[in-house]
Amino acid sequence: xxxxxxxxxxxxxxxxxxxKEGLIKLNRVLKLDCVLLDISSITIAEKAKRILKSNxxxxxxxxxxxxxxxxxxxxxxxxxxxxARALLSSSGVSIHGVSPCKKQ
Amino acid sequence: xxxxxxxxxxxxxxxxxxxxAMLKANLIYGGNPGxxxxxxxxxxxxxxYLTREAVAEFFGxxxxxxxFTNNCTSALNTVIxxxxxxxxxxxxxxxxxxxxxxxxxxxxKNRGVNWIQLDVYDKxxxxxxxxxxxxxxxxxxxxxxxxxxxxxxxxxxxERIYNVCKAKGxxxxxxxxxxxxxxxxKINLHADIICAAGHKxxxxxxxxxxxxxxxxxxxxxxxQGGTGSSSISFEPLNVPPDYYEAGTVNVxxxxxxxxxxxxxxxxxxxxxxxxxxxxxxxxxxNLAEANIEIYTKQYAKCAPIFLFNFKNMSCMDGTxxxxxxxxxxxxxxxxxxxxxxxxxxxxxxxIRFAPSIxxxxxxxxxxxxxxxxxxxxxx
Numbered sequence: 001x002x003x004x005x006x007x008x009x010x011x012x013x014x015x016x017x018x019x020k021e022g023l024i025k026l027n028r029v030l031k032l033d034c035v036l037l038d039i040s041s042i043t044i045a046e047k048a049k050r051i052l053k054s055n056x057x058x059x060x061x062x063x064x065x066x067x068x069x070x071x072x073x074x075x076x077x078x079x080x081x082x083x084a085r086a087l088l089s090s091s092g093v094s095i096h097g098v099s100p101c102k103k104q
Numbered sequence: 105x106x107x108x109x110x111x112x113x114x115x116x117x118x119x120x121x122x123x124x125a126m127l128k129a130n131l132i133y134g135g136n137p138g139x140x141x142x143x144x145x146x147x148x149x150x151x152x153y154l155t156r157e158a159v160a161e162f163f164g165x166x167x168x169x170x171x172f173t174n175n176c177t178s179a180l181n182t183v184i185x186x187x188x189x190x191x192x193x194x195x196x197x198x199x200x201x202x203x204x205x206x207x208x209x210x211x212x213k214n215r216g217v218n219w220i221q222l223d224v225y226d227k228x229x230x231x232x233x234x235x236x237x238x239x240x241x242x243x244x245x246x247x248x249x250x251x252x253x254x255x256x257x258x259x260x261x262x263e264r265i266y267n268v269c270k271a272k273g274x275x276x277x278x279x280x281x282x283x284x285x286x287x288x289x290k291i292n293l294h295a296d297i298i299c300a301a302g303h304k305x306x307x308x309x310x311x312x313x314x315x316x317x318x319x320x321x322x323x324x325x326x327x328q329g330g331t332g333s334s335s336i337s338f339e340p341l342n343v344p345p346d347y348y349e350a351g352t353v354n355v356x357x358x359x360x361x362x363x364x365x366x367x368x369x370x371x372x373x374x375x376x377x378x379x380x381x382x383x384x385x386x387x388x389x390n391l392a393e394a395n396i397e398i399y400t401k402q403y404a405k406c407a408p409i410f411l412f413n414f415k416n417m418s419c420m421d422g423t424x425x426x427x428x429x430x431x432x433x434x435x436x437x438x439x440x441x442x443x444x445x446x447x448x449x450x451x452x453x454x455i456r457f458a459p460s461i462x463x464x465x466x467x468x469x470x471x472x473x474x475x476x477x478x479x480x481x482x483x
């Protein structure tokens with residue numbers, strides 16, 4: 001029978017490491033580097049794209065079949081998505097939904 | 105070759121950049137904007153948005169509050185049919201074009217709306233504002249009036265009228281068909297809603313009009329249909345501009361309109377107005393002693409229009425003779441019977457000379473020569 005000897009220091013170090021990794025993973029979810037924002041119309045999507053472009057954030061308008069009531073538009077944002085959402089919110093752009101970009 | 109002086113009806117010629125932009129639109133931007141996800145549709149949608157931005161900047165509005173219509177008449181109909189309330193009152197001036205007076209008459213006859221027409225013809229600004237102040241009250245659902253008469257050229261003090269309406273809590277819509285492109289007009293400074301023609305002073309193509317909203321006063325939409333989004337519901341997306349733009353928009357026209365606005369900005373509104381007023385004054389001074397009846401008054405501020413009649417023939421005959429001599433002017437009532445009633449020129453109407461930035465002194469002088477010739481010889 002093997003004998004398990006509890007190494008407190010090792011345990012603490014591993015736990016901290018796992019905790020750090022967990023936090024990093026959490027940040028990745030919150031600060032996704034690619035999100036899709038559901039926008040009500042092409043006009044609002046174009047407006048949003050320009051607001052982001054003037055702040056150095058790339059985005060792309062896409063058509064979706066999962067809008068408010070069927071077809072609509074999404075803005076694919078690449079980069080600092082938190083900043084992008086804050087910019088759009090402060091500019092009065094209504095966002096109806098947020099989802100991560102699907103990995104290809 | 106015709107010398108065109110009917111620019112109050114529509115400007116002609118259009119700037120070359122407008123025609124080229126429309127040709128390019130037909131060749132390149134052939135997708136239906138706001139309908140599909142393919143590149144052609146998206147590229148076209150982007151072009152439409154660029155025009156919204158240009159119009160918004162021109163009138164001090166937000167791009168999403170810029171609605172494209174077929175003409176100024178459609179825009180005015182949306183406002184009047186979209187804001188009337190049964191049992192309440194709509195106030196207009198007595199110089200309105202039929203694009204205002206006919207829909208207001210329609211709702212007053214069929215929808216239980218009262219209609220007050222205020223006498224503004226040849227009144228001072230103070231008298232006009234006082235008249236609006238006395239007649240606009242809590243029983244009003246809308247005040248709509250022209251910025252400048254397409255018959256008399258008289259410019260109304262819309263900023264002051266708007267302030268009266270704001271103080272009384274009544275929405276104010278202005279018809280800038282004759283002034284967009286020559287007088288600066290801004291949303292929330294001059295009106296809650298601006299209705300403009302794209303094809304007159306903005307030098308855009310026929311078949312374009314603009315309804316500019318301030319985002320707070322929102323009429324009911326005149327028509328419903330496909331908007332390209334939220335299509336499952338029978339309720340349309342109730343935010344501008346989609347709410348007001350059911351159906352496919354006039355893509356080449358809207359793109360052309362952007363270049364018309366670009367042209368106007370490059371020349372400068374003040375320069376365009378100065379040029380056109382100078383031509384009107386030249387004609388006025390040259391024909392003051394001719395055997396004609398002149399109705400145009402020398403207001404301190406007026407739209408560039410000169411109105412007259414031959415004393416010895418009807419205005420239609422006079423217009424025909426001028427056309428035979430190569431001059432395009434409009435004779436008749438100009439779709440503004442109220443203005444002609446105020447002038448005393450009903451039922452025949454009068455002949456209207458309305459120059460553009462493209463007309464020259466030489467052309468105006470040749471016009472005067474033709475008028476004098478016809479008035480002296482009767483043919």
